[in-house]
Amino acid sequence: MGLGRHTRMSTLTALLWILMILVLNAFHLKAHLQVGFYDQSCGLAELIVKDEVRKGLMKDVGFAAGLIRMHFHDCFIRGCDGSVLIDSTALNIAEKDSSINNPSLRGFEIIDNAKARIEAICKGVVSCADILALAARDSVQMVGGFCYDVPTGRKDGRVSLAVETFANLPPPTADVNQLTQIFANKGLTQEEMVTLSGAHTIGRSHCTSFNYRLYNFSTENGQDPTLDAAYATQLKQQCPQGSTNASLVVPMDPISPFVLDSGYYMNILFNRGLFSSDQALSKDSTTAIQVNQNARNPCLWRSKFASAMVKLGQVGVLTGNAGEIRANCRVIN
Incomplete structure (x- = not known):
């Protein structure tokens, strides 16, 4: 019986060592991601x-x-x-x-x-x-x-x-619940979803991504009633109905299209979110509070955006012996 107890203790000890090794390995892989990783190997x-x-x-x-x-x-x-x-x-x-x-x-x-x-x-x-x-x-x-x-x-x-x-990837037609779940699948919170959505303050969108809001939103009303009327008129001039020009684009934020700022949230407050997924953030009580905060406190949004970008950059990373270093980014080795 003593030998049996000793054997069980040895087995338990071995299992604990294995568990510890797995935890340390996981920590070691995560530790490979660090600021200044290339300081010694490729400083430039x-x-x-x-x-x-x-x-x-x-x-x-x-x-x-x-x-x-x-x-x-x-x-x-x-x-x-x-x-x-x-x-x-x-x-x-x-x-x-x-x-x-x-x-x-x-x-x-x-x-x-x-x-x-x-x-x-x-x-x-x-x-x-x-x-x-x-x-x-x-x-x-x-x-x-x-x-x-x-x-x-x-x-x-x-x-x-x-x-x-x-x-x-979240479609431009997604509602808050869908957006929240898509981001949660990547380990990102709803607040981080709202924060990162602020990147829509720069860049451009093809008309094909939102023209359904202008002409084919519903059988009762061809135009999305949540879209500011003056903004809708402007968009219709830029994206004519029936146009087959797939290259037509408009700025995501017509006020400051080349500046990453909190203008995205101001647009939402004035019903000028370009995608229905943007405007949807004003319809949920929780995300609407965040939209207001970000619109009225640009410094707070910038701080949150920086943190969210760092967290985004750690989603599903390959480190250690996983993956490879491609010689050409367009082709696997």
Whole structure:
């Protein structure tokens, strides 16, 4: 009986050691994501990314919105693994060519340029996923005037499937419950959802993403009654009914389309949210409070946005032995 008790104790001890090792391994993988990860291995990496973002925005400031949006769309599909950067092949349609992403995502060449320069001095060291996260941060700084530290150390994924975008990215028609659940699936709170939605204050949208609110909203009223009438008239002039021009675009925020500010929330308060998913934030009592707070306290929103972007950048990351460092962001090794 003593031997049996000893055996059971030994088994329990072994199980505890295994559990401890698993916990330590999980902590170790998480610890790989840290601010200044490349300080010793490629000290110029972050400066190169910032320089390429600066040059890109000098050509077209709209690339800032494209890079922030690209980072968001990357993280919501398989985590922040750079999979949105992978090109399609004859055998596979990649994320970037999903109807949700193409042609709305912009700035791929900025990532390519940064990657090429970094590879020239630090071959096989800096991941495409990290370059994208840094480029989004630099875009925020250049058009929003505020900055935050980006923990790095991500690895690149090897899979990119267009079909996965439809179930993971929020559509412009989503209501608050749907938005909350989609963000919760990625470990983000409802408040973080409202905060990150503020990125819609910059960039542009294709008319096809919202024209149903102008002409085909319901059988009783062709126009969405929650949309400000004067704003609807303006949008109709920019997006004529029956137009087959798929390239027609309008600014997300007509007041300050190239400045990352809290204007998005002011627009919602005045029923000028471009997407119904934007305006929906004013209809829920909890999110409406947050909309009001962000509209009236821009400094608070900027602080929350920075924190939410850092958390977004940690969704489903690959670290340690997982993933790879792509030599070319468009192609798996």
